[in-house]
Amino acid sequence: MSGPSATALIADDEPLLRERLAAQLARLWPGLDIVAEARNGREAVDLAEQQTPQVVFLDVQMPGLDGVEAARAIVGAAPRTIVVFVTAYEQYALQAFEQGALDYLVKPIDDERLATTVSRLQDRLAGAGPHDPPGVAGAADVAMMLDRLAAQLGSAVQAPRAGGHLQWIRASVGQAVRLIAVDEVIYLRSDEKYTLVAWAGGEALIRKTIRELADELDPQRFVQVHRSVIVALAHVSQVVRGPNETAEVHLKARPERLPVSRSWLHLFKQM
Amino acid sequence: MGRIDLASLALAGGLAVVAAGMLSFTFVTPFRVLLGRTLCLALGLLLVYHGAQRWPERWRPRWLPRWLLTTLAVALAAPVVTFVVYVASVGGDLDLLLDSGPWIRGLTTTSLSAFAVGIVLTLAALLREREARALALELQLELERSRVERQAAEARLAQLQAQIEPHFLFNTLANVQALVESGSPRAGPLLGSLAAYLRAAMPRLHAGGPTLGEELTRVRAYLELMQMRMPDRLQWRIEADAAVEPLPFPPLALMTLVENAVRHGIDPAEDGGQVAVTAARGDDGTLRASVADTGVGLAPTAPVGTGLSNLRERLAALHGPAARLVLSEHSPRGLRAEIVLPA
Numbered sequence: 001m002s003g004p005s006a007t008a009l010i011a012d013d014e015p016l017l018r019e020r021l022a023a024q025l026a027r028l029w030p031g032l033d034i035v036a037e038a039r040n041g042r043e044a045v046d047l048a049e050q051q052t053p054q055v056v057f058l059d060v061q062m063p064g065l066d067g068v069e070a071a072r073a074i075v076g077a078a079p080r081t082i083v084v085f086v087t088a089y090e091q092y093a094l095q096a097f098e099q100g101a102l103d104y105l106v107k108p109i110d111d112e113r114l115a116t117t118v119s120r121l122q123d124r125l126a127g128a129g130p131h132d133p134p135g136v137a138g139a140a141d142v143a144m145m146l147d148r149l150a151a152q153l154g155s156a157v158q159a160p161r162a163g164g165h166l167q168w169i170r171a172s173v174g175q176a177v178r179l180i181a182v183d184e185v186i187y188l189r190s191d192e193k194y195t196l197v198a199w200a201g202g203e204a205l206i207r208k209t210i211r212e213l214a215d216e217l218d219p220q221r222f223v224q225v226h227r228s229v230i231v232a233l234a235h236v237s238q239v240v241r242g243p244n245e246t247a248e249v250h251l252k253a254r255p256e257r258l259p260v261s262r263s264w265l266h267l268f269k270q271m
Numbered sequence: 272m273g274r275i276d277l278a279s280l281a282l283a284g285g286l287a288v289v290a291a292g293m294l295s296f297t298f299v300t301p302f303r304v305l306l307g308r309t310l311c312l313a314l315g316l317l318l319v320y321h322g323a324q325r326w327p328e329r330w331r332p333r334w335l336p337r338w339l340l341t342t343l344a345v346a347l348a349a350p351v352v353t354f355v356v357y358v359a360s361v362g363g364d365l366d367l368l369l370d371s372g373p374w375i376r377g378l379t380t381t382s383l384s385a386f387a388v389g390i391v392l393t394l395a396a397l398l399r400e401r402e403a404r405a406l407a408l409e410l411q412l413e414l415e416r417s418r419v420e421r422q423a424a425e426a427r428l429a430q431l432q433a434q435i436e437p438h439f440l441f442n443t444l445a446n447v448q449a450l451v452e453s454g455s456p457r458a459g460p461l462l463g464s465l466a467a468y469l470r471a472a473m474p475r476l477h478a479g480g481p482t483l484g485e486e487l488t489r490v491r492a493y494l495e496l497m498q499m500r501m502p503d504r505l506q507w508r509i510e511a512d513a514a515v516e517p518l519p520f521p522p523l524a525l526m527t528l529v530e531n532a533v534r535h536g537i538d539p540a541e542d543g544g545q546v547a548v549t550a551a552r553g554d555d556g557t558l559r560a561s562v563a564d565t566g567v568g569l570a571p572t573a574p575v576g577t578g579l580s581n582l583r584e585r586l587a588a589l590h591g592p593a594a595r596l597v598l599s600e601h602s603p604r605g606l607r608a609e610i611v612l613p614a
């Protein structure tokens with residue numbers, strides 16, 4: 001059987017996988033016309049707008065705009081579009097949709113599983129007359145599901161951002177701009193114009209001010225102990241009190257001592 | 272520290288019997304009486320020995336090592352305990368004891384014998400205890416060493432297992448399947464690349480340490496696979512001095528950097544980029560291996576991945592502070608990571 005005629009878009013950043021899915025669909029559903037192939041999420045959204053396919057096959061992991069974001073944009077513009085996600089391995093966030101308004105396929109896609117999806121798509125397209133909402137769920141439901149999915153995958157795919165704190169410090173060393181992981185940094189100390197960053201393997205001057213750094217660094221790991229000094233707590237060996245309510249910070253891996261001014265002395269009261 | 276156990280009691284008793292037997296040749300005193308005295312003496316000295324061994328650390332003078340303290344205590348105790356035993360055997364009558372020549376002679380002989388035997392036995396016992404302690408320490412060290420080795424092996428295994436990302440594996444398999452189905456002649460070589468890549472994740476069975484050449488083979492296999500998957504977005508090249516290929520190199524160190532470059536540099540970029548791998552000896556004799564990409568670069572708030580922090584720890588564990596992992600910005604865009612190993 002050739003099945004009813006319909007239009008579809010395939011989006012995957014890997015060309016061989018686009019070709020293979022197109023070939024499988026040509027076998028299983030000759031009536032389906034692949035009107036566009038997209039290489040990333042942004043292209044998928046653009047091409048979907050131009051070609052208005054009835055079905056979009058979207059790879060979940062694509063550069064730039066990912067599959068879920070692309071789906072939100074496409075369904076937002078054309079609520080009747082039916083979305084089928086393609087993913088490299090079982091993602092449990094997607095399993096919830098297997099029987100619902102959204103479908104998903106796992107790579108490598110086998111013909112049997114694709115045939116099930118094809119017959120579901122044909123049923124839904126047949127049921128969706130000009131005045132009916134598409135498929136089982138209404139367009140509004142689909143949009144809501146996509147929002148939820150984006151939230152779920154957003155937290156899973158893009159690893160936690162470590163609270164948005166500064167993780168890398170750019171420092172010019174000779175010709176190069178070194179990137180120093182903040183967990184290697186021992187202390188930062190400023191003079192008039194520059195700030196010195198010191199780590200176990202060396203030191204360099206950076207343009208950021210102590211004030212900026214104090215705002216951007218994780219306060220759990222770095223404390224400002226002086227108007228011009230920030231120190232990494234993990235690298236402090238001891239704090240030695242001096243006369244007149246002053247103190248000095250001694251470091252584990254470096255010989256220099258750092259001043260603690262009166263207003264920050266309370267930080268070490270319990271140490 | 273030794274305890275008063277049956278063996279030490281038996282030894283003290285046995286020695287007392289022997290001493291009593293020997294003394295009975297020179298003394299007129301009956302053997303039973305002599306045995307009573309030597310037994311008391313042996314037990315007394317045994318108690319003094321253990322007392323000295325347990326003497327609290329804070330009451331021991333700095334200049335007096337414990338072995339000397341114990342030996343001195345036993346040596347001093349020998350005449351004292353002998354005297355006490357003799358006083359007891361004359362019923363506490365000191366006059367009788369001190370006025371009688373035979374008594375004085377017996378007391379002196381016994382004291383001196385107890386003194387000599389006590390010192391020799393104490394030193395022997397101390398030596399034995401030290402050997403036992405050394406043995407225990409060695410066993411403990413051995414245990415510690417095997418524990419560390421096991422931990423290292425487990426860490427290695429965990430790292431290797433973590434290397435094969437399901438996304439990578441299944442996407443790659445899907446690509447290979449596409450090539451096989453379409454009858455493409457590229458399918459065969461690519462399966463070879465996949466095998467070479469996967470081999471890196473298997474426990475090593477052959478002898479000989481891992482080399483940079485092997486690492487470059489894996490890296491090449493990985494880049495070939497990735498280029499099959501994103502032919503229009505990934506270009507790559509490897510430039511390595513043939514001279515550095517036989518050098519030892521921590522396995523997967525370069526691979527971690529190359530995977531990072533592709534996954535976090537090239538893949539998020541819609542128009543892709545280039546990955547350049549180089550390996551050569553520096554002017555200072557160090558081995559320098561670098562991976563530079565022209566991808567999206569590193570955001571200042573991007574968390575330090577486990578791959579990078581593991582790699583940093585491994586380099587430090589293998590070569591100390593002489594090994595470095597240096598990250599820098601690549602111009603005009605992207606990231607450059609360099610591993611520097613000491614000469």
